[in-house]
Amino acid sequence: MANKSMNSISFKALVDKGSNKVIFIETDNDFVDVLFSFLTIPMGTIIRLARKHSLPVETGCMNNLYTSVENIDARIFQTGACKDMLLCPRSGAELHCKNLQLKINNGEPTRYFLCSDCTYRYSFFSHYKDVLCECGKPMDKEIPLSVGKLKKSSSADGGVFCKGLTRFIITDDLEVMPPSSSVICSLFTKLKVMDASTTEELAFNVRVGEVLEMLVCSLVSKMPLSETLLKFKSQPNLSNEYPNQGICIEPQTVGGCMNEEGTISVKLIICKSQKIVCYAEAGEDFVNLLFSFLTIPLGFMIRQIHDRSSSLEGSIEQLYKSVQDLDNEFFKSNYQKEILLNPKLYPGFFYGNRLLGIEYGLETSNYYASYWKDSSYTEVVTTDKAFVPSGSYIPLKLRYCKTQDDAVCDQGFLNGPTMFTITDNLIIRPISPLFGLSVLNKMKVPFTDIEEQIVQVGKEEASRLLVTSFLCDSSLTSVFLRQPKTEQ
Template sequence: MILTINPLKIQLLTSLKLYLTFLSFHLDLGIIVLLCSFILQGSGLIQGFDDSFSIRKTRPEPELPTMDDDTVICLKVVVDKTKDRVVFVESDDKFVDILFSFLTMPMGTIVRLTRNRRPTTNIGCMNNLYNSVEILDALYLRTKACKTMLLYPRNGAAAQCKNLKLAIHDGASLRYFLCSRTGCRNSGYKLLSHYPDAICWCGERMYSADLVENKTRRVSSDDKDRGVFVKGPIRLMISDELRIMPPSTAASFSLFSELGIEDMSVVDDRTFSMGKLEALNLLKCLLVSKTPLTEALLDHIPVLSLNDTEDLERVSIGRLKGEASNEDGKMYVKLMVSKSKNRVCYCEASENFVDLLFSFLTVPLGFIVKEMQKGSSTGCINHLYDSIQDLDARNYLVSKETTAMLTSPKLAPGFRYEGQALDIEEYMHQPYYLTRSQNILMPTSDETLIPPGETVYSSALTVMDPKSHHNDNSSSTGFIKGPAMFTVTDDLIISPLSSVTGLSAVRKLKIPFTDIEERVVYVGKEEASCLMVAALISESALTNTFLLKEMEQGS
């Protein structure tokens, strides 16, 4: 560093020397140096003073991106090289947790996450149901929250799924809304909503609030190491058809024998990394393919398993043998049937039937598979479901509650409605209370955070039914506002009733109008369950539900 001294100001240096001598008795040396730099630069005595003495805030150097080990799961894959097919996969409990979590996902979530994934095929009629909700005018819905509930249904096992290694469950975090009026907050009937635009019973719009949690609680190392659904750490084998079993030489030889492999030289061991996108591809494949691991890992064109007529007949007829539900307390629909093709062209139905169809989007996949078990089934999703019972018998699952969560999943809280034809249960809302955080009233689910002596806060908040308007006295209503009539095609495309939509469906099938006849059918629990299964595994849900049943009863 070069100092250039101005000779005309040499007297100032003498004065500065005396001043610094005084400061040395009172200030730190570093501060004195800084003061000198300011004085000298300001007076012009020194030019070119080193910039390292300047006081300014500097941004830290950005950190280089690092690979997050939690974003992928390592899979050991045994491949038949001659057929280019997966024989089995060996992995830890983290991958099996991902597979089992598929059973807890509502169908609306599955459609939304996989409709743009390979293979580019629909999941039965579920994609049409989802698209029908997307384009349906809000005037037909009871509240603004109804469309959100159908397009972004909540998972009843969300608390467990947030601990999965891969964040494939993209459901938004719960939100909380309270009334701003003091009278409502101090009453014995305090309301809480999980959806925006909620209106309190008093007519006031509810405001957003953060949930207060007890941050002092710590998760033990044992809880971190334990699996979500499967006890960890453990390694398991998964066949191409998603049969899950403990690893053993006998199990390996059995799979080789099933595939006709006798020469071990045709077998190759490979390693794959599965991330979120690969997991979503696998989810799509297991719903539409007989060999999902081969298609998902080896990028094969899937061997589709949907629309197998023989399987559909076993599912539908097996579920509906005997007398059909009568009209007592049941909804009815008017079918327009092609006599020559014995096929439903479309039906005309009220809001109650459309509520039933749209509710399929809120139902967990595992519940639909459970309903298949009562008759027969198709595809490999049943192998995954059956593996739960096998692993539970070997004490591989975390708890009996975990087993029930997978084999008999329930709707998320607030998604069931009065008169719902599906025989499915609903999880209860956890209790919420009021507490003070920074002198602001906030909700909490921890009773220990209720202020001592504040008896007005000790009563639990009432969670509002998002499907009901604030001045609607009816409770647990459906999603669709009535009265209303709709046209529903055989593949479950739903639109408000008009003569144009019906004619369009008939024209598409190239059926003469003289071939159409009208039939009235009644829908109870059995028909609703069969219709839900048919919506998952076929693209002719109405025909496979109502006409196959008539064929069986007439034979």
Template sequence: MDQSSEKPKFNMRLLIDEKKNKVVMAEADMDFVDELCGLLTLPMGTIVRLLEKHQNPQSSRVGCFTNLYKSVSNMSVDNFETKACKDLLLYPKSLKESHCSRLKMNLADTESPRFFVCPSFDYGRLCGKVYSNTCTSICSCGKLMTREVQIEEEDQAEGDGVFLSFRSSFIITDDLKVMFNSIANVLSVLNDLGYAGFDKLQERLLEVGSDEVLTLLGCIFNSDTPLTDTFLRGTCVSRKQKCLAAFVKESIVAGPRLTLKVFVRKLDRVILYAECREDFIDFLFSFLAIPLEFLGKFCSENANIGCVENLCRSIEGLSLEGEGETTVAKCVLPYSYNCRAQLLDVIIQEVQEYECIVTSFTASKLSKKIEKKTNGSQRILKLRPVNPKSKGTSDSTGLAFVKGKTKFMVSDDLHVTAMNSSSTIAVLSKLQVNINDIEEQVISIGQAEAISLLRASLVTNSALTNGLSKFLPKTKLKKAPQTTSFMIPKTESTP
């Protein structure tokens, strides 16, 4: 086999307690830790897509995010404002795509952003001074923006790594705390775990490929010992779910709010389903664009995502000490992920303008700033991005993913369906719930409720109940009367 066609691998040294069948720590080079940094920059929708393709079902589920992603995939494109809206959610964009494209192992197959203009774009027929990063955007003239234009590449910063600039090997603990390799750090880890020496420990050298990295990615969400599960067991041993009632103590009044109608089982306050309008669905679907690094910063330890938080905190520490590029203060999303009501504390990227030189028949490469002089037959144009969610209009519109004036139904585990394409009767029948044990409640969703819902979506299979039930109005529980469950009457066939 040609060596150039071989898949990249990382070298790793494991220190194992064979009696306990447990990884005590791992020793890895900068390329592998750069890969971990890259995983943190991936949007949650990309992570779900990668794990769904990975042949390891036990480690492929990410709370309710898997159902949320499948809901977008299964929903008809007719329910979205444009086809690009659906594509933005199935293949969410990251501000770090150009970084990830330079990793030794680019799991997400990301590439540097591509730029498109209208096929009619030239000096004589300017449909709009706009560009797009997707060929499914619509120009103001109604045509798809399929004409690709090149962009002048910026000089890459000199350095050995993509995210890390400090030359070193690294120590990684079983719960994904990463630190620079040193005798002091090794002794500290061993001492904290109760090992007085190496007599009970064995070393193992191995090569780590894409399958192992994807298994590790799944174990980050589903295991307290991801290194052991990945390299010794080959699958995840799921942690027990904790009670999430302590996420947020009280509602935050300030800021935008949405109204959500929920149907609650009286006996245990389980939220069975919610009915809502398009603004809440836009907000819910925007979860898929949030990078993993933001969730790790955002969620506290009682959210039961200790390994995600450990990885985020330790990588941030490495970045600060080694002057890398991984530190993120707030979640910043590409400009096309703005939505009707953004309840979370996120920042939408500022619109990036580019310049190009055009003549009667040609256009030059796009550039952030053109310094050279032009002659009389040339003209410098400034191009703004068109929002792919809009239908050829300005970027100030196009805030919606799904079409307006549409009602949706959301299950407790975040399966989303348009009510014009689902049977409410069939849903109620499937629940097999006593009719008198269901009550309708209305929840006002603000920042506190949004945070709680996001956290519950990541670590439980009952996002609505775990994330929102504590915000339901306080009512006394009543014993339900003994009646039959809701059943669909059988229709007699005509003889």
């Protein structure tokens, strides 16, 4: 049975002594909730947290996208907040994840910024400093959040995604199942464990660092539990198995055609002899799309990969499949299960062209209150007006990045018009002939072997770009030059 403290979760694992691998662990809903929360975390957050703990994330081009955002001059973004939104993206499920026993992203508290001049007039707030108010001034006045005294739920009512006191077993490749004798026997047969004497029971106490390591391992390994708990090291088999050759991504729909309305034009510089993209030149609309990949929750990425009949090297897709396969009775409600299978963007992270088809979550109610308490003037933001004196509060509206109204930000993250150079592995810089020449020189491609090609990016291409940015290090080649296989 899993024991819990404020900063750790304890559980027992059955280990194969001969191979020094985890057969399964036995735990309750608290640890399973933490694992399931992986699916709600934005890609940019995974990279940021992994770097913070010196855990390299080897997932296609994602690191290059994140580094490109870091390196691009803040003045090219519509506001400094737009850059922060990409480097520190928020989760659409963060309200639920605040109740997790172990919070991977606990080091980044939610912040609230208001305009110091016209809070009562426009009633806007932002989670990022210097987002522009309706009056045109930056919202730079930080107000603390008042949470009051939260009611404690009973163990039976507990749980974030799964019901409280529910028991599970978790295999080394993150398959989550209800415990039963038939499941254990089937697992022993699959792993060729014929004698219980070759196994041993070990106790573990995991903290945030170990859980984050499990997340990173799950992206590239089929044995994240063994690698994290037992420090078993498998042979590396990362996403760039076929470097610079591209991968074939199946179309999402058979016979579908590109929607010409709302497409984006991109110029490709192609090596004719090798049939690979050397680099591309495009405007801010295309780079807005690529940068928005950092705000995408991991679970949405996995779903897109499944829809395209592609597969991952790691075990994170097994975790996603476990959510699909578990009976609804194990979840607190169908809504909690849907949060994991179809995670949404945080409000305000909705890229304007909507090419990816991802939805954004609903805003929570927030209130600004100002009142006198014990001879001192108090200003707070609260999500529950019962925590502040009656008549002292006004409802707030979430303000996104630079926009002229309180609707979803359709302008993207970058100022325009701006042109960029984008390499095949999605290193992005403001357009530079010198950078383009250096790419050709590094690839040893002569000028006589290149040609230009204009392509259009619609919903189909955007979805394929998202998948390839996660699966390989030659995203542009995979999407625009590798033709999907057709049945003979």
